[in-house]
Amino acid sequence: MDIANQLTESVGVIRFDGILLGEPADSKEFERQMSDLLGKKAKQIILDLSHVQRVNSTGLAILITAATLFTNSGGEKIALAGCNDFIKGALTVTKLEQFFNYFDSVELAMQEIQNMN
Numbered sequence: 001m002d003i004a005n006q007l008t009e010s011v012g013v014i015r016f017d018g019i020l021l022g023e024p025a026d027s028k029e030f031e032r033q034m035s036d037l038l039g040k041k042a043k044q045i046i047l048d049l050s051h052v053q054r055v056n057s058t059g060l061a062i063l064i065t066a067a068t069l070f071t072n073s074g075g076e077k078i079a080l081a082g083c084n085d086f087i088k089g090a091l092t093v094t095k096l097e098q099f100f101n102y103f104d105s106v107e108l109a110m111q112e113i114q115n116m117n
Helices: 024-039 057-072 085-093 106-116
Strands: 002-008 011-021 044-055 078-081 100-103
Touching: 002 024, 011 024, 011 057, 011 106, 024 057, 044 057, 044 085, 044 106, 057 078, 057 085, 078 106, 100 106
Parallel strands: 011 044, 044 078, 078 100
Antiparallel strands: 002 011
16 A cells, blocks of 8 residues: 655545555554645545555555544544545444545545535
8 A cells, every 4th residue: 555645735635555454564654644735734634545446454544543632733534545445434334434534536525624614
């Protein structure tokens, strides 16, 4: 899994690129990327999952870690962009969907965030 971030104004985007979110190395790399954005004072975070096909229990833990780190630093809900039906289903079955806002794309998430500010 490739994980990268970018900061546009005060909105951080973390992009996941790979078949499965939840490989052992994903957690540490994700936490590094998240810490980088929080250190840069990102006020909103979007997790781009449009290039991810599946998520396992470790991947779900990564998403919850994101929500926890962000809210503990004073942020609100994390936005998820580009979730497929498998990922949405996994979040619904585990009752984790309440921790996230969903958007079809990063662009739509950015528009919504800009409209809120």
